[in-house]
Amino acid sequence: MPLEAVAQLDDAPEREFLYTLNFGPQHPATHTTLRLVLTLNGETIVKAVPDIGYLHSGFEKLGEDLDFNQYVTVVDRMNYISPFANEVSWHTAVEKLLDIELTPRCQYLRTILAELARISDHLLCIGAAALDLGGLTAFLYAFNEREKIYNVFEAASGQRFHPGYSRVGGLMNDITDDVVELVRHFVRTFPKAHSDVVRLLNRNRIFVDRTKDVGILSKAEAINRSVTGPIARASGVVRDLRKDQPYLAYPELQDTFKVSCATGGDCLARYLVRMEEMIQSANIIAAAVENIPAGPVNVDLEDKLTIPDKQATYRSIEGLIQHFELFMWNRRWKTPINEVYAATETANGELGYYIVADGSGKAWRARTRPPSFIHFALFPHMAEGHQISDVPAILGSLNIIAAELDR
Amino acid sequence: MALKLDDNIFIAQLDGLASWVRKNSLWPMPFATACCGIELMATASSRYDIARFGSEAMRFSPRQCDVMIVAGRVVMKMVPVMQRIWLQMSEPKWCISMGACASSGGVFDTYSVVQGIDRFLPVDVYVPGCPPRPEQLIRAVLDLQEKVQRTGTINAREFRDRDHYEGPTPLATELPVEELVVAPGNYRTGTRLRLN
């Protein structure tokens, strides 16, 4: 079907000179699995038709089959360059449904780890965008920092890539002091790496020339096309859920960060917004890691919401009973027969979950509001009229993650 | 030298030489679809540096590559594409199935995810893990090198007798064939055909 794009064009006089270029689904510059059918007039893109679904794996159907804790494994794999941010988002929605108030310690830990996830997402986005535009070095610098973030997740949860660390009402386990040390070390060394990337790219003629005034998105169009996150902020839509509806520990950390935004709306503006957001995130982490409250990390066991730890399961009858209750497929949580939407600000924008509950411990419907899906719909609007060599720049600045795009 | 050598001794040595040359410069074709692809990138970047084992030259053109690393889950829409890329690679070629998804479907036992690419492609090395750590991927490359050294022949005779299905037992389909909705994919044109 998309290959018929040329036929759909009006009778343009130069129609006989148009040709169709198939881009993807397996192409180095897409970084993910997506396909574009471009109709070209010489080097100029006349029409771009995205074709997606090459990674559609039925996440939402699985969400109806798995319970609230099991589904964490799967949401991790949604935006796989910042997995922990997805977990926070999913459990924010679940906890809103079950009306759980988290402990202060858990709120801080989730905030710190979610901000680390944001930094790692932005690093990969910028590194990969620079790689496509010819700057391999920035990619290597970015990956080096990402490895440090992986170390933090590995120390906290045991898995470096997909931590699966969050649970309803808390976390899998409490952190150790090593994790705090690793985070402190990261915060200390990150500004240096950040400024290295800045020096590599900000005044790099090739990078700037290829991103400036490319893929412009105006503020009105951003609102009309449901855009959120750094892309919207680069177009002047100043909305950030961390400020608008502060969740987790953000109410107490309001003074430590500002919302970064720009007005250009082009690829360069999006890059600059992301660079600035990383600094702000590092500030949040630096402030939060020194103020982690003491106390338990899970909500009280009495509430019958959290999984008891090994000690409680094996040494006390209450713990054993509760463990049993939460793992029997016909017991689990008692949910209200109602539906709820909750969203958090992830690196890509507003990641929301719309959960319909039917009284059992599983979701009747676990709808995701995927920022990548909505942002990729922008692509034809941004690319038409540009040259074909601008395609990697635009794709890089949109930061499309296929698993989140197709789910 | 007055020694009279049998033909086959001569060929065996050349086989070894060819395999030795081949195994130390396996160029991967990164067929990266999902999360495992990011670990593949991490393997190529500075901390793990797959270049130490001669496999750093990732080429996105199948014509230039020796080993296809399928990193990530493969879904219905992607299978014909994958088979087509595999067919485009020139001999000798090998396939590494990286991660739980590519090897068995992993956590995604759903309507659209293929339960292991070995149902549609011959696979040489499986890497478990979700995602496998970079060390595991490097181990897989080393294992493949050993396999190449052990079984490789200069004119790729070892592939000729692998003419049977090597994957797991086919799953019983739940519908009779005439009711199936998506008909066999045609990998030669990269499209699917409707049965009726």
Next chain:
Amino acid sequence: MPAYLDVLNAKFPNAFTTSAFRDNQRVQLDAETAPRVLFPLLRTLKEQCGFDMLFEVGGIDYLHYPDAVDRYCVVYGVLNTTTGERLFVKAFANDPDPVLPSAVPLWEGANWMEREVFDMYGIAFTDHPDLRRILMPEEYTSFPLRKDYPLRGHGERHNFQHLTRAES
């Protein structure tokens, strides 16, 4: 009472019901009225109540859900980008051919999200500029997120040719 409700009550008396849970505010349209009222209601929300962004369109299948009346539902989430206020509009539809008006004339952002609902639930949107499958292959005939479609499908995922090593 929120300001938008006054406007809606004046324009569409008795056409909708409201509900709320936690901080979510909802407006529901049943399957009878939805095809007629949904589009003007969304337009009123956009033009008179300041809800200028459509941030979410998602489908739900209520087959065998406790106390459900109509089967399908499409949830439109609208956001006021100056005040941050949010509202969900739930429009129901029923078998045999669920149809709703498209929101694309109001918001370009609805385009792909409605296509996804069509792909997953088979709910058609009238006046949609490009209504075809977006995630599943075009030859596919089922709607996978419907409750009567099994999680593992009907075996479509195994129906491809196998390549052996000798022939490739």
